Amino acid sequence: EIVMTQSPATLSESPGERATLSCRASQSVSSNLAWYQQKPGQAPRLLIYGASTRATGIPPRFSGSGSGTEFTLTISSLQSEDFAVYYCQQYNNWPPWTFGQGTKVEIK
Amino acid sequence: QVQLVESGGGLVKPGGSLRLSCAASGFTFSDSYMSWIRQAPGKGLQWVSYISRSGSAIYYADSVKGRFTISRDNAKNSLYLQMNSLRPEDTAVYSCARVSFDYYMDVWGKGTTVTVSS
Numbered sequence: 436e437i438v439m440t441q442s443p444a445t446l447s448e449s450p451g452e453r454a455t456l457s458c459r460a461s462q463s464v465s466s467n468l469a470w471y472q473q474k475p476g477q478a479p480r481l482l483i484y485g486a487s488t489r490a491t492g493i494p495p496r497f498s499g500s501g502s503g504t505e506f507t508l509t510i511s512s513l514q515s516e517d518f519a520v521y522y523c524q525q526y527n528n529w530p531p532w533t534f535g536q537g538t539k540v541e542i543k
Numbered sequence: 544q545v546q547l548v549e550s551g552g553g554l555v556k557p558g559g560s561l562r563l564s565c566a567a568s569g570f571t572f573s574d575s576y577m578s579w580i581r582q583a584p585g586k587g588l589q590w591v592s593y594i595s596r597s598g599s600a601i602y603y604a605d606s607v608k609g610r611f612t613i614s615r616d617n618a619k620n621s622l623y624l625q626m627n628s629l630r631p632e633d634t635a636v637y638s639c640a641r642v643s644f645d646y647y648m649d650v651w652g653k654g655t656t657v658t659v660s661s
Contacts (some may be wrong), residue, residue: 465559469647530602532590
């Protein structure tokens with residue numbers, strides 16, 4: 436099973452600032468990496484797939500990069516609606532599909 | 544619009560059973576791979592089970608293998624999860640998700656809450 440590790444657990448930033456979230460895989464997942472956003476009481480929303488491709492309707496301030504074992508999600512300028520929990524997920528070797536433990540982006 | 548709506552959650556005693564349903568709309572359900580994912584209180588996301596379009600390929604997480612059964616009815620645009628021998632550690636919000644042709648989860652439902660407690 437591939438273990439996904441996200442850092443930091445919590446990121447405190449001010450609106451308008453840049454946020455950088457990291458995700459590491461225990462072995463290579465190529466570019467088969469997705470990022471999801473989850474707000475309290477809501478379903479997760481797909482942000483990024485293929486490590487760097489934005490899903491339909493996702494604003495360009497969200498960008499993904501990386502391949503192999505190291506990945507990054509960047510939010511270029513935090514908006515109020517971006518404060519949420521973000522999860523990475525690998526879909527290179529399945530089953531099982533595995534998720535990181537999440538990074539909470541909170542208002543500083 | 545594309546939508547997944549789960550139902551069937553509730554409070555059940557350890558050792559009990561529940562059947563969850565997921566109603567799909569806004570897309571061709573019979574052409575879609577599907578999965579169940581759960582989230583325990585205050586925890587992250589855990590994949591539970593997967594089913595292919597025809598049901599010919601089915602997978603389970605080790606933690607639920609032998610206790611849970613995934614199924615689908617393409618005529619009813621519905622996905623199901625039969626959960627038997629429930630344990631307190633199965634307490635979670637259970638969500639269904641559409642699995643894209645590249646095998647990431649591209650559409651999620653809001654989930655239904657399952658609580659296993661005496």
